[in-house]
Amino acid sequence: MDSFSRSTEQVSSPSDLGALSRLTVDLGAIRANYQRLSESLGDVPAGAVVKANAYGLGVERIAPTLWDAGCRFFFTATLPEAIQVRALLPKAGISVLNGLVSGCEPLFAEHGIAPALGSLEQIADWKAHCGRVGKSLPALLHVDTGMSRTGLDAGEWQAVLDTPQLLDGVDWLYLMSHLSCSDEPENPENRRQLEAFQAIRQTCPTQMKYSLANSAACLFDSSYHFDIARPGIGIYGGNPRADRPNPHACPIRLEGRVLQTRTIAADTPVSYGATWRAKRETRVATLGAGYADGYLRSLSDRGRVAFGDRVCPIIGRVTMDTIMADVTDLPPDLTRPGAFAELLGPTITPDDAAAAGGTISYELLTSLGARYARRYIDTGSPTA
Numbered sequence: 001m002d003s004f005s006r007s008t009e010q011v012s013s014p015s016d017l018g019a020l021s022r023l024t025v026d027l028g029a030i031r032a033n034y035q036r037l038s039e040s041l042g043d044v045p046a047g048a049v050v051k052a053n054a055y056g057l058g059v060e061r062i063a064p065t066l067w068d069a070g071c072r073f074f075f076t077a078t079l080p081e082a083i084q085v086r087a088l089l090p091k092a093g094i095s096v097l098n099g100l101v102s103g104c105e106p107l108f109a110e111h112g113i114a115p116a117l118g119s120l121e122q123i124a125d126w127k128a129h130c131g132r133v134g135k136s137l138p139a140l141l142h143v144d145t146g147m148s149r150t151g152l153d154a155g156e157w158q159a160v161l162d163t164p165q166l167l168d169g170v171d172w173l174y175l176m177s178h179l180s181c182s183d184e185p186e187n188p189e190n191r192r193q194l195e196a197f198q199a200i201r202q203t204c205p206t207q208m209k210y211s212l213a214n215s216a217a218c219l220f221d222s223s224y225h226f227d228i229a230r231p232g233i234g235i236y237g238g239n240p241r242a243d244r245p246n247p248h249a250c251p252i253r254l255e256g257r258v259l260q261t262r263t264i265a266a267d268t269p270v271s272y273g274a275t276w277r278a279k280r281e282t283r284v285a286t287l288g289a290g291y292a293d294g295y296l297r298s299l300s301d302r303g304r305v306a307f308g309d310r311v312c313p314i315i316g317r318v319t320m321d322t323i324m325a326d327v328t329d330l331p332p333d334l335t336r337p338g339a340f341a342e343l344l345g346p347t348i349t350p351d352d353a354a355a356a357g358g359t360i361s362y363e364l365l366t367s368l369g370a371r372y373a374r375r376y377i378d379t380g381s382p383t384a
Protein backbone atom coordinates (compact mmCIF):
# COMPACT_ATOMS: atom_id res chain seq x y z
CA MET A 1 0.00 0.00 0.00
CA ASP A 2 1.47 3.38 -0.95
CA SER A 3 1.22 6.54 1.10
CA PHE A 4 -1.80 7.81 -0.80
CA SER A 5 -3.90 4.88 0.37
CA ARG A 6 -3.08 5.62 4.01
CA SER A 7 -4.44 9.14 4.03
CA THR A 8 -5.53 10.56 7.36
CA GLU A 9 -7.28 13.61 5.95
CA GLN A 10 -9.67 13.80 3.03
CA VAL A 11 -11.13 17.17 2.27
CA SER A 12 -13.41 17.71 -0.66
CA SER A 13 -15.59 20.74 -1.11
CA PRO A 14 -19.06 20.62 -2.70
CA SER A 15 -17.62 22.32 -5.79
CA ASP A 16 -15.47 19.22 -6.29
CA LEU A 17 -18.55 17.08 -6.91
CA GLY A 18 -18.43 15.94 -10.47
CA ALA A 19 -14.84 17.07 -10.97
CA LEU A 20 -13.26 14.94 -13.66
CA SER A 21 -9.76 15.04 -12.26
CA ARG A 22 -8.24 15.33 -8.84
CA LEU A 23 -4.89 16.29 -7.41
CA THR A 24 -3.84 14.87 -4.05
CA VAL A 25 -0.88 16.35 -2.23
CA ASP A 26 0.68 14.41 0.63
CA LEU A 27 2.03 16.89 3.17
CA GLY A 28 3.76 14.07 5.06
CA ALA A 29 5.88 13.40 1.97
CA ILE A 30 6.72 17.11 1.76
CA ARG A 31 7.98 17.02 5.36
CA ALA A 32 9.93 13.82 4.70
CA ASN A 33 11.60 15.32 1.61
CA TYR A 34 12.52 18.47 3.51
CA GLN A 35 14.01 16.39 6.31
CA ARG A 36 15.95 14.27 3.84
CA LEU A 37 17.47 17.42 2.32
CA SER A 38 18.24 18.77 5.80
CA GLU A 39 20.06 15.57 6.70
CA SER A 40 22.27 15.83 3.63
CA LEU A 41 23.32 19.29 4.83
CA GLY A 42 24.48 18.32 8.31
CA ASP A 43 24.39 21.44 10.49
CA VAL A 44 23.68 23.83 7.62
CA PRO A 45 20.02 24.92 7.62
CA ALA A 46 17.82 24.28 4.60
CA GLY A 47 15.64 27.17 3.52
CA ALA A 48 12.84 26.39 1.09
CA VAL A 49 12.09 27.81 -2.33
CA VAL A 50 8.30 28.21 -2.56
CA LYS A 51 8.09 30.32 -5.73
CA ALA A 52 5.36 29.74 -8.30
CA ASN A 53 2.79 28.63 -5.72
CA ALA A 54 5.28 26.16 -4.23
CA TYR A 55 6.08 24.68 -7.65
CA GLY A 56 2.35 24.32 -8.35
CA LEU A 57 1.53 22.32 -5.22
CA GLY A 58 -0.18 25.15 -3.31
CA VAL A 59 1.85 27.51 -1.13
CA GLU A 60 -0.96 27.97 1.40
CA ARG A 61 -0.56 24.42 2.61
CA ILE A 62 3.10 23.85 1.71
CA ALA A 63 4.66 26.84 3.50
CA PRO A 64 3.10 26.10 6.93
CA THR A 65 3.97 22.41 6.50
CA LEU A 66 7.62 23.32 5.91
CA TRP A 67 7.57 25.68 8.89
CA ASP A 68 6.31 22.79 11.04
CA ALA A 69 9.16 20.67 9.66
CA GLY A 70 11.65 23.24 10.97
CA CYS A 71 12.18 25.51 7.96
CA ARG A 72 12.70 29.14 8.96
CA PHE A 73 13.72 30.85 5.68
CA PHE A 74 11.62 30.99 2.51
CA PHE A 75 12.50 32.15 -0.98
CA THR A 76 10.04 33.37 -3.60
CA ALA A 77 10.52 34.83 -7.07
CA THR A 78 8.28 37.88 -6.67
CA LEU A 79 7.06 40.33 -4.05
CA PRO A 80 3.37 39.31 -4.27
CA GLU A 81 4.43 35.71 -3.63
CA ALA A 82 6.49 36.86 -0.64
CA ILE A 83 3.59 38.87 0.80
CA GLN A 84 1.43 35.76 0.54
CA VAL A 85 4.03 33.77 2.48
CA ARG A 86 4.30 36.55 5.07
CA ALA A 87 0.55 36.30 5.72
CA LEU A 88 0.96 32.57 6.33
CA LEU A 89 4.17 32.77 8.39
CA PRO A 90 4.50 35.93 10.49
CA LYS A 91 7.92 34.97 11.88
CA ALA A 92 9.68 33.46 8.85
CA GLY A 93 12.65 34.95 7.06
CA ILE A 94 11.53 35.67 3.48
CA SER A 95 13.53 36.75 0.46
CA VAL A 96 12.57 37.62 -3.11
CA LEU A 97 15.12 35.99 -5.43
CA ASN A 98 14.31 38.06 -8.50
CA GLY A 99 15.26 41.29 -6.82
CA LEU A 100 13.83 44.71 -6.17
CA VAL A 101 11.42 46.52 -8.47
CA SER A 102 12.15 50.23 -8.03
CA GLY A 103 9.38 51.94 -6.07
CA CYS A 104 8.42 48.81 -4.12
CA GLU A 105 10.91 49.45 -1.30
CA PRO A 106 8.21 50.50 1.22
CA LEU A 107 6.23 47.30 0.54
CA PHE A 108 9.27 45.11 1.09
CA ALA A 109 10.00 46.96 4.34
CA GLU A 110 6.40 46.94 5.55
CA HIS A 111 6.20 43.15 5.21
CA GLY A 112 9.71 42.48 6.47
CA ILE A 113 10.83 40.94 3.18
CA ALA A 114 14.47 40.94 2.10
CA PRO A 115 15.05 41.53 -1.63
CA ALA A 116 17.97 39.67 -3.22
CA LEU A 117 19.61 42.75 -4.73
CA GLY A 118 21.09 41.91 -8.10
CA SER A 119 22.48 45.17 -9.52
CA LEU A 120 24.18 48.36 -8.33
CA GLU A 121 20.98 50.21 -9.10
CA GLN A 122 18.93 47.92 -6.85
CA ILE A 123 21.52 48.30 -4.09
CA ALA A 124 21.37 52.08 -4.42
CA ASP A 125 17.55 52.06 -4.30
CA TRP A 126 17.49 49.89 -1.17
CA LYS A 127 20.25 51.92 0.48
CA ALA A 128 18.32 55.10 -0.24
CA HIS A 129 15.20 53.65 1.33
CA CYS A 130 17.18 52.55 4.40
CA GLY A 131 18.46 56.12 4.63
CA ARG A 132 14.95 57.55 4.36
CA VAL A 133 13.59 55.39 7.17
CA GLY A 134 16.81 55.68 9.20
CA LYS A 135 17.24 51.92 9.58
CA SER A 136 19.43 49.18 8.07
CA LEU A 137 16.86 46.88 6.44
CA PRO A 138 17.61 43.25 5.56
CA ALA A 139 18.62 42.26 2.03
CA LEU A 140 20.58 39.59 0.18
CA LEU A 141 23.38 40.38 -2.21
CA HIS A 142 23.13 38.37 -5.40
CA VAL A 143 26.25 37.87 -7.51
CA ASP A 144 26.26 36.18 -10.92
CA THR A 145 28.87 33.44 -11.29
CA GLY A 146 27.67 31.84 -14.51
CA MET A 147 23.95 32.20 -15.22
CA SER A 148 24.00 35.64 -16.89
CA ARG A 149 20.48 36.04 -15.57
CA THR A 150 20.28 38.08 -12.36
CA GLY A 151 22.92 39.19 -9.89
CA LEU A 152 25.91 41.53 -10.00
CA ASP A 153 28.22 40.84 -12.94
CA ALA A 154 32.01 40.89 -12.62
CA GLY A 155 32.24 44.60 -13.42
CA GLU A 156 29.64 45.51 -10.80
CA TRP A 157 31.38 43.35 -8.21
CA GLN A 158 34.63 45.15 -9.00
CA ALA A 159 32.82 48.45 -8.42
CA VAL A 160 31.81 47.15 -4.98
CA LEU A 161 35.43 46.20 -4.24
CA ASP A 162 36.60 49.64 -5.38
CA THR A 163 33.95 51.44 -3.34
CA PRO A 164 32.94 49.28 -0.36
CA GLN A 165 30.79 52.13 0.95
CA LEU A 166 28.25 51.11 -1.70
CA LEU A 167 27.23 48.38 0.75
CA ASP A 168 26.95 50.61 3.82
CA GLY A 169 23.67 51.09 5.65
CA VAL A 170 22.05 47.76 4.70
CA ASP A 171 21.50 44.74 6.95
CA TRP A 172 23.12 42.10 4.69
CA LEU A 173 21.82 38.61 5.48
CA TYR A 174 23.41 36.49 2.77
CA LEU A 175 25.58 36.78 -0.29
CA MET A 176 24.17 34.34 -2.83
CA SER A 177 24.75 32.90 -6.27
CA HIS A 178 23.07 30.20 -8.34
CA LEU A 179 24.51 27.14 -10.12
CA SER A 180 23.67 26.61 -13.78
CA CYS A 181 24.58 22.91 -14.15
CA SER A 182 23.93 21.26 -10.80
CA ASP A 183 21.72 18.61 -12.44
CA GLU A 184 24.97 17.38 -14.06
CA PRO A 185 27.28 16.80 -11.09
CA GLU A 186 30.26 16.02 -13.31
CA ASN A 187 29.95 19.21 -15.31
CA PRO A 188 33.14 21.27 -14.64
CA GLU A 189 31.00 24.40 -14.59
CA ASN A 190 29.92 23.48 -11.03
CA ARG A 191 33.46 23.64 -9.65
CA ARG A 192 34.26 26.72 -11.68
CA GLN A 193 31.24 28.53 -10.20
CA LEU A 194 32.12 27.31 -6.71
CA GLU A 195 35.64 28.71 -7.07
CA ALA A 196 34.32 32.00 -8.42
CA PHE A 197 31.92 32.20 -5.47
CA GLN A 198 34.70 31.43 -2.99
CA ALA A 199 36.88 34.15 -4.51
CA ILE A 200 34.04 36.66 -4.13
CA ARG A 201 33.53 35.53 -0.56
CA GLN A 202 37.20 36.02 0.28
CA THR A 203 37.21 39.58 -1.01
CA CYS A 204 33.78 40.58 0.28
CA PRO A 205 34.24 43.87 2.13
CA THR A 206 31.30 43.30 4.47
CA GLN A 207 30.60 40.61 7.04
CA MET A 208 27.77 38.33 5.88
CA LYS A 209 26.69 34.75 5.41
CA TYR A 210 26.67 32.81 2.13
CA SER A 211 24.27 30.70 0.06
CA LEU A 212 24.88 28.75 -3.15
CA ALA A 213 23.14 25.35 -3.12
CA ASN A 214 19.85 24.46 -4.79
CA SER A 215 18.36 20.94 -4.34
CA ALA A 216 20.93 19.15 -6.45
CA ALA A 217 23.85 20.86 -4.71
CA CYS A 218 22.49 19.78 -1.31
CA LEU A 219 23.71 16.35 -2.42
CA PHE A 220 27.16 17.68 -3.42
CA ASP A 221 30.05 17.72 -0.95
CA SER A 222 29.82 20.20 1.91
CA SER A 223 32.02 22.80 0.18
CA TYR A 224 28.87 23.79 -1.76
CA HIS A 225 26.65 24.17 1.31
CA PHE A 226 27.89 27.39 3.00
CA ASP A 227 25.43 28.91 5.54
CA ILE A 228 21.99 28.15 4.10
CA ALA A 229 20.74 26.04 1.18
CA ARG A 230 17.87 26.90 -1.14
CA PRO A 231 16.24 23.63 -2.22
CA GLY A 232 13.08 23.67 -4.29
CA ILE A 233 12.42 20.71 -6.59
CA GLY A 234 13.66 18.08 -4.13
CA ILE A 235 11.02 19.14 -1.61
CA TYR A 236 8.39 18.62 -4.29
CA GLY A 237 9.64 15.16 -5.19
CA GLY A 238 11.66 15.84 -8.33
CA ASN A 239 14.91 13.99 -8.82
CA PRO A 240 17.62 16.67 -8.67
CA ARG A 241 20.03 14.48 -10.65
CA ALA A 242 19.18 12.07 -13.40
CA ASP A 243 22.17 9.76 -12.84
CA ARG A 244 20.92 8.33 -9.54
CA PRO A 245 17.68 6.90 -8.13
CA ASN A 246 15.42 9.62 -6.78
CA PRO A 247 16.07 10.08 -3.04
CA HIS A 248 12.78 11.99 -2.64
CA ALA A 249 9.21 10.72 -2.30
CA CYS A 250 6.58 11.79 -4.83
CA PRO A 251 4.13 13.96 -2.84
CA ILE A 252 1.50 14.30 -5.55
CA ARG A 253 -0.99 12.11 -7.29
CA LEU A 254 -2.89 13.50 -10.24
CA GLU A 255 -5.79 11.36 -11.41
CA GLY A 256 -8.28 11.52 -14.26
CA ARG A 257 -11.69 9.91 -14.11
CA VAL A 258 -12.75 7.43 -16.78
CA LEU A 259 -15.62 9.13 -18.60
CA GLN A 260 -16.37 6.38 -21.13
CA THR A 261 -14.86 3.27 -22.57
CA ARG A 262 -15.42 1.87 -26.04
CA THR A 263 -14.06 -0.93 -28.18
CA ILE A 264 -12.87 0.06 -31.64
CA ALA A 265 -12.03 -2.13 -34.64
CA ALA A 266 -8.55 -2.38 -36.11
CA ASP A 267 -7.61 0.64 -38.24
CA THR A 268 -9.97 3.00 -36.39
CA PRO A 269 -8.37 6.39 -35.62
CA VAL A 270 -8.30 8.06 -32.19
CA SER A 271 -8.45 11.80 -31.39
CA TYR A 272 -7.63 14.95 -33.38
CA GLY A 273 -5.54 14.59 -36.47
CA ALA A 274 -6.14 10.82 -36.48
CA THR A 275 -2.47 10.43 -35.55
CA TRP A 276 -3.08 7.07 -33.88
CA ARG A 277 -4.83 4.10 -35.52
CA ALA A 278 -5.70 0.84 -33.83
CA LYS A 279 -3.52 -2.09 -34.94
CA ARG A 280 -5.92 -4.54 -33.33
CA GLU A 281 -9.34 -4.44 -31.78
CA THR A 282 -8.72 -1.96 -28.97
CA ARG A 283 -10.52 -0.91 -25.83
CA VAL A 284 -10.21 2.84 -25.36
CA ALA A 285 -10.73 4.65 -22.05
CA THR A 286 -11.38 8.39 -22.19
CA LEU A 287 -10.05 10.26 -19.13
CA GLY A 288 -11.25 13.64 -17.88
CA ALA A 289 -8.11 15.78 -17.93
CA GLY A 290 -6.30 17.53 -20.75
CA TYR A 291 -3.93 20.31 -21.62
CA ALA A 292 -6.26 22.90 -20.07
CA ASP A 293 -5.36 21.18 -16.79
CA GLY A 294 -1.66 21.57 -17.51
CA TYR A 295 -1.30 18.04 -18.81
CA LEU A 296 1.30 18.28 -21.57
CA ARG A 297 0.02 18.06 -25.12
CA SER A 298 3.50 16.83 -26.04
CA LEU A 299 2.58 13.58 -24.24
CA SER A 300 0.22 12.81 -27.15
CA ASP A 301 0.98 9.26 -28.36
CA ARG A 302 3.88 9.02 -25.86
CA GLY A 303 2.69 9.38 -22.27
CA ARG A 304 1.44 6.63 -20.01
CA VAL A 305 -1.23 6.37 -17.32
CA ALA A 306 -1.70 3.81 -14.55
CA PHE A 307 -4.66 1.98 -13.07
CA GLY A 308 -3.21 0.77 -9.78
CA ASP A 309 0.15 -0.63 -10.79
CA ARG A 310 -1.04 -1.48 -14.33
CA VAL A 311 0.46 0.94 -16.82
CA CYS A 312 -1.01 1.62 -20.25
CA PRO A 313 -0.20 4.00 -23.12
CA ILE A 314 -1.85 7.25 -24.09
CA ILE A 315 -3.12 6.98 -27.66
CA GLY A 316 -3.74 9.89 -29.99
CA ARG A 317 -3.54 13.56 -29.15
CA VAL A 318 -4.10 14.96 -25.68
CA THR A 319 -7.05 17.33 -26.09
CA MET A 320 -8.07 20.34 -24.02
CA ASP A 321 -10.17 18.29 -21.60
CA THR A 322 -9.53 14.61 -22.31
CA ILE A 323 -6.89 11.93 -22.79
CA MET A 324 -7.43 8.53 -24.38
CA ALA A 325 -5.64 5.42 -23.14
CA ASP A 326 -5.35 1.92 -24.59
CA VAL A 327 -6.75 -0.31 -21.82
CA THR A 328 -7.19 -3.46 -23.91
CA ASP A 329 -4.86 -5.48 -21.72
CA LEU A 330 -6.37 -4.44 -18.40
CA PRO A 331 -9.29 -6.11 -16.60
CA PRO A 332 -12.46 -4.19 -17.66
CA ASP A 333 -13.50 -3.85 -14.03
CA LEU A 334 -10.39 -1.75 -13.30
CA THR A 335 -11.15 0.75 -16.08
CA ARG A 336 -14.93 1.11 -15.86
CA PRO A 337 -16.47 4.62 -16.09
CA GLY A 338 -15.96 6.44 -12.78
CA ALA A 339 -12.64 4.74 -12.04
CA PHE A 340 -9.57 6.97 -11.68
CA ALA A 341 -6.31 6.60 -13.57
CA GLU A 342 -3.03 8.00 -12.27
CA LEU A 343 -1.64 10.59 -14.67
CA LEU A 344 1.21 11.67 -12.39
CA GLY A 345 2.29 10.21 -9.09
CA PRO A 346 4.37 7.46 -7.54
CA THR A 347 3.90 5.18 -10.60
CA ILE A 348 3.94 7.72 -13.43
CA THR A 349 6.57 10.00 -11.91
CA PRO A 350 6.74 13.67 -12.89
CA ASP A 351 10.36 13.08 -13.98
CA ASP A 352 9.40 10.21 -16.30
CA ALA A 353 6.38 12.02 -17.72
CA ALA A 354 8.42 15.19 -18.24
CA ALA A 355 11.15 13.24 -20.04
CA ALA A 356 8.56 11.59 -22.31
CA GLY A 357 7.04 15.00 -23.04
CA GLY A 358 10.37 16.69 -23.76
CA THR A 359 10.57 18.86 -20.65
CA ILE A 360 11.57 18.78 -16.96
CA SER A 361 9.52 18.05 -13.86
CA TYR A 362 9.78 21.72 -12.84
CA GLU A 363 7.69 22.75 -15.84
CA LEU A 364 5.23 19.93 -15.40
CA LEU A 365 4.58 20.74 -11.72
CA THR A 366 4.32 24.50 -12.21
CA SER A 367 1.82 23.88 -15.03
CA LEU A 368 -0.58 21.92 -12.80
CA GLY A 369 -4.00 23.35 -13.46
CA ALA A 370 -6.70 24.97 -11.35
CA ARG A 371 -9.56 22.74 -12.51
CA TYR A 372 -8.72 19.70 -10.42
CA ALA A 373 -10.43 18.88 -7.17
CA ARG A 374 -7.44 19.50 -4.94
CA ARG A 375 -7.08 17.73 -1.66
CA TYR A 376 -4.34 17.58 0.91
CA ILE A 377 -3.64 14.49 2.94
CA ASP A 378 -1.09 13.87 5.64
CA THR A 379 0.43 10.44 5.94
CA GLY A 380 1.85 11.55 9.24
CA SER A 381 5.58 11.31 8.78
CA PRO A 382 7.36 12.55 11.89
CA THR A 383 7.93 16.30 12.27
CA ALA A 384 11.36 17.74 12.96
Ligand SMILES: *Cc1c(COP(=O)(O)O)cnc(C)c1O
Pocket residue numbers: 049097177178213214215216230231232233234
Ligand atom coordinates in the same frame (compact mmCIF):
# COMPACT_ATOMS: atom_id res chain seq x y z
C1 LIG B 1 14.50 28.19 -8.30
C2 LIG B 1 15.76 28.52 -7.57
C3 LIG B 1 16.27 27.65 -6.59
C4 LIG B 1 15.71 26.26 -6.35
O1 LIG B 1 16.27 25.37 -7.28
P1 LIG B 1 15.88 23.79 -7.32
O2 LIG B 1 16.66 23.26 -8.45
O3 LIG B 1 14.41 23.73 -7.55
O4 LIG B 1 16.26 23.22 -6.00
C5 LIG B 1 17.36 28.08 -5.84
N1 LIG B 1 17.93 29.29 -6.08
C6 LIG B 1 17.50 30.13 -7.05
C7 LIG B 1 18.19 31.42 -7.28
C8 LIG B 1 16.41 29.77 -7.83
O5 LIG B 1 15.98 30.59 -8.81
